[in-house]
Amino acid sequence: MVGDVVEFSGTLVTARDKAHQKLIQIYRNGEKPPFDLRDGAVIHCGPIAVRRDSGWEVVSAGPTTSYRMEEYTFDLVRDTGLRLIIGKGGMGRKTAEACRRYKAVYCVFTGGASLVAAQSVKSVENVFWLQELGMPEAVWVFKVEGFGPLVVTIDSEGNNLTEEVVEKAKRRV
Incomplete structure (x- = not known):
């Protein structure tokens, strides 16, 4: 339900503008990406990671502005079976319709808290398209614990907290 505050634990995949474009093209070509998003979770995030002897260490993992992905989100949710999108700021009607139709949710993580987000990343399971993008x-696959707090901004019924706030503000002006 919009307004709920939740945390997420599990596999979390990063995807920004170029990754969204690449994924849409892959699905349009009838191909599949090298990772599975079915029933999965994506964060609009461009992490900063350092390679250590033991693997990657994520030092910053804050969200980026999600509205830039609005034009890709409906197709991505439809084509992948994605269930959770995490980002920053509001998203529009296409995303709300995708969430309603395919039973997904969009949650907001506080901007400017990238170090807090990085602390929830317990491991980097994989990274795709690092050299190319x-x-x-690149698409990073994280294992996270207690990632949040997250505010449900679009729920699986298509209710959109951002649009509700804008409408209330318009009525008051």
Whole structure:
């Protein structure tokens, strides 16, 4: 339900603008990406990670502005079976319709709290397209624990907290 505050634990996949574009093209070509998003979770995030002897250490994992992904989100949710999208700021009607139709939710993580977000990343399971897209645009697969707090901003019924706030503000002006 919109307004609920939740945390997420499990597999969390990063995807920014270029990753969204690449994923949409892959699905349009009838192909599948090298990772599975079915029933999964994506965060609009360009992490900063450092390679250590033991693997990758994520030092920053804050969300980026999600509305930039609005034009891709409906297709991505439809094509992948994605269930959770985490980002920053509001998203629009296409995303709300995707959430309603395919029973997904969009949650907001506080902007400017990238160090807090990084502390929830327990491991990097994989990274895809690092050479091609660069570190912030690559697709990172994290294991996270207690990632949040997250505010449900679009629920699986298509209710959109951001649009509700805008409408209330318009009525008051």
